[in-house]
Amino acid sequence: MKITNYLKEKSIQITLIIFALITIEIFLQAYPTSKFLKIYIPTIILSTYLITTIIEYTNKNKYYKKIYQTLNQLEEKYLITEIINEADFEEGRILKEILEQINKSMHENVNKYKYIQEDYKEYIEIWIHEIKTPLATSKMIIENNKNETTKSINEEINKIENYIEQALYYARSNTVSKDYYIKQTNIKDIVNETIKKNKTTLIEQKISINIHDIEKDVKTDSKWITFILNQIIQNSIKYKKQQQPQIEIYTKQRKENITLYIKDNGIGIKKNELARVFEKGFTGTNGRTTNKKSTGIGLYLCKKLCKKLGIAIKLDSIENKGTEIQLIFPNSSYIQMQ
Amino acid sequence: MQKILIVEDDEKLRNEIEIFFNNNGYKAETLKTFNNTIQDILQINPSLILLDINLPGADGQYICKEIRKQSNIPIIIITSRNNEIDELLSINYGADHYITKPFNIQILLAKTNSILRRSNMGKIQDQINAKDFIINLSNSTIIKEGKEIELTKNELKILKYLTENRNKIVPREEIMEYLWESESYIDDNTLTVNITRLRNKLEELNLKQLLETKRGQGYILK
Structure with missing residues (x-):
């Protein structure tokens, strides 16, 4: 959060305050008042405003800076909502709530695709499981009827077998679940x-x-x-x-x-x-x-x-x-x- | 003859396996219904069971577990499930081997032979009597009329295979595949060398005429 940007946002407020100070000063000049009041009233108004603005700025600046720092350290950036503290000012609370809702919806969306992929992988596994029996049967028929033709068919079946293996491991390689056993x-x-x-x-x-x-x-x-x-x-x-x-x-x-x-x-x-x-x-x-x-x-x-x-x-x-x-x-x- | 029971719900596949084992010196039987699989198996009381996992009714792993409670019949699981967990489970339930579809039938046959040989240990002699000579498997020798000649590991295997396929032409590739199955990955030249040495050793026993080369086809032991 840059101080200049912050002040720019506050420009209307600042203009109004300055305008108010000028009118007060004009009134004070127009009426006979003590010199002390003429200086004290604008000063107290100005300093109160300045102090509250500085406190607000440091507060927010600290909060957002912390978020940025954590974000930069995080590998999985979407986990940020789990880590940041509740803010002690309204905008911060709103931001956190928005982030949490977005995150939740994103998770649901990602889970949907995870599910679809897992489902597809399961289908492939079942399919491969099913096709192995007719393959085994074909090989047995070939074994029981050995000749030049069946030998040639056997070579082709071996190729099919390899492609099927590839499909199985391709499906396995793409999922997050652990299919292997060390x-x-x-x-x-x-x-x-x-x-x-x-x-x-x-x-x-x-x-x-x-x-x-x-x-x-x-x-x-x-x-x-x-x-x-x-x-x-x-x-x-x-x-x-x-x-x-x-x-x-x-x-x-x-x-x-x-x-x-x-x-x-x-x-x-x-x-x-x-x-x-x-x-x-x-x-x-x-x-x-x-x-x-x-x-x-x-x-x-x-x-x-x-x-x-x-x-x-x-x-x-x-x-x-x-x-x-x-x-x-x-x-x-x-x-x-x- | 040893009885092999095929428990597989795919009709065509089980028929083909049945034909194959019947052609290879076994008596194969199949189950056609799967309502009382465990009782049926125990009643048939085979020497070895080939068991599928996915069956209607009780699944193969359960059957395996139940049979083990009552019997020591060797069990080979044949399944499409190609993962470590199922394999571990099956072995833990008492299966002797786990083979995945589509399987190499020669490997299945070799495993069947070796399991049955082990479970019949003592009953089967470690000598093969081939009329003209005797192969002694335990000390890797060939004996004729008291005369004994030592064979190397590969020579012994080649002679054993030719004896088992006596009077049939055995292609070179088939001998090589047989040797590769037992993890000696010999090449074409080595086979030629082995055959020549084997022939020389047979000559010492005056048996040279038994082993003939059929040009372009393979070898034959007469």
């Missing part, structure tokens, strides 16, 4: 599960697997991390090179973290595209030109899920040499407490 998990189990899941494709594409030093425990949600790893492996398969394709998986233990490396010798990513690989919908030259039909969702989701789980994900790549992904699990017990 517990002690062995990296070896996760890696083996993912490799086995992709074994038919890996064998068919003649990709050799080199796994070492993965006997490590981390604290994470095994289902989520399996999904993330599966996305990474599928990328390695998708963007493999033709001659002697290879995927190497290993961990390194450091003082403050355990890092899981997934390294392939595939076609790699252009240097100027590296910064954007985690962006939603980014497909890059590889995704557009090599007939791979990239959706630009996989890595985006990985990053998002990693963030929720408190894992760092890093990607490094040299074109025509290969890609290396690091999943960094912090050692601290912090995520456990979240």
